[in-house]
Amino acid sequence: MTRAASSGVAEPPVAGPGPDERLARRSPLRRLLGRPELGALLGAVALFVFFSVVADAFLRAGSFSTVLYASSTFGIMAVGVSLLMIGGEFDLSAGVLVTSSALIAALTAYQLTLNVWAGVAISLVLTLALGAANGLLYVRTRLPSFIVTLATFFMLAGLNLGVTKALTGNVASDSVRDMDGFDSARAVFASDMDVLGVNVRITVLWWLLFVAVATWILLRTRTGNWIFAVGGSADSARAVGVPVDRVKIGLFMGVAFCAWFSGMHLVFAFATVQSGEGVGNEFLYIICAVIGGCLLTGGYGSAIGAAIGAFIFGMTNKGIVYAEWNPDWFRFFLGAMLLIATVVNLAVRRRVERTS
């Protein structure tokens, strides 16, 4: 904001009102380069070609379906996380929130001997409440969301383990496989199907649907406009009447919704939930969003970019296995890609914001 206010000083004065001769320089190519997804898309194509060459198994239909599945499980969370990041905030509790959500469904259904759909519904309500709590804590305390969600991250991680052990005497929830409604819930959250000879997990379809909905919201609705605005400059947004706090709380709840969905996938794919899972995943979601062009400072990014980021993540994750490399190196590549993506994003932002 200070940048915007002060930029006029150093500038050579423009002669009166009238067409700005600098506009002519903005060619279609430059406009394409300004898209947040572009860097990620080029990276995805490069990685795809790379793994196709070095790993014979990579191009097989079965491998591709595995890559897509891995991408979708992270991609679904990356949708919510990327919207939140465009809105200028972080959620470090997103990883364990998935586990909390899954545990809530599995534990309530098992302990109370309910139809699993009741557990699913209770989990939805409580997970959204946790998301709202993150948002409210942020809005009320005005602490950085990084700190607020770091606190809730540890609290939830402790609760997951403590409550599960107290109820089951074990670190995992009891199996809900034989309970009423399991098969229908599994069909919704964790089934698979054949599409043109390729086995496609249902999470892939949900992922694509979520990305499409998020993209529509971002680019075609008032809510989307507000998300960009609260991330780009919250004070400016407030000054023109955007309900900044409501938008931010809504974004935290969006992450919670995605966490709920991912949690339900865990429950119905494996029937039991390990209470210690999810720790560290929050960084992977953020990496997907950042590789996909979301700025860490907010106000810029796209859901499609985050989806491409998740696809890059899935390709690298599985590609290393197909190339028969030591998978220990995976994290090194992830870190390197994050670094490259952030440098590219910084360059993009500088170009977009350049005022001289």
Add this chain to the structure above:
Amino acid sequence: MTGTDQPLIRLTGVGKSHGAVIALRDVDLEASAGEVTCVLGDNGAGKSTLIKIVAGLHRHDTGTYEVQGEKVEFGSPREALDRGIATVYQDLAVVPLMPVWRNFFLGSEKRRRFGRLDIVSMRETARREMAAMGVDLRDVDQPIGTLSGGERQCVAIARAVHFGARALVLDEPTAALGVKQAGVVLRYIVRARERGLAVVFITHNPHHAYPVGDRFLILNRGRSIGDHNKDEITREELTALMAGGGELEELARELDVAGD
């Protein structure tokens, strides 16, 4: 009640304190349609506080705030906007990374069925309104951060005018601009006045205020130290008053002595 002789905005005896700090004490302000009311003062004189009260960001502690003779207590800038009072802030209240047209309609988006944004019409309107203000933007999709300071100011003013503002509050619109660009903005202020708006123009520069102003309110340390019509005061008197009158003369004498 809403006779034309009523000033659009009238603040009477308004005061505001932030904890132990009294930011504003017993200040009157009037702004009428087709007039430019300038609020002058040095840094810390209380200009910003006054403007935030008018804009609905702060609530006044004492005194009254009337809009067309009706007492108001605004809880948010939105409420002030609904009464036709639009404020253009020093930092412009724009989001640099967002396209011009999205900034133009931010907070007042046009929508069609199912909450879908009416993008075609918003783009066109933004382009047209900017042209009416004398800025021909070929590409309303460019991020507003790529515009010059004067042009950004112009977007903010055009936005306020488009959304039916009857009173325009401009917070230091020329402070960060070069000489020529400041001139451009002053021209928009005159244009807004000609369109029948009540303009409240906050500045610390009497040379910007005097050519466009019809009335001048001078603040110092949170108090009003002068409220004059244009025919009652010369540019020199205004400058002297703003700098604290005697203080400036003393300074001039001091510098003269030093120069000898």
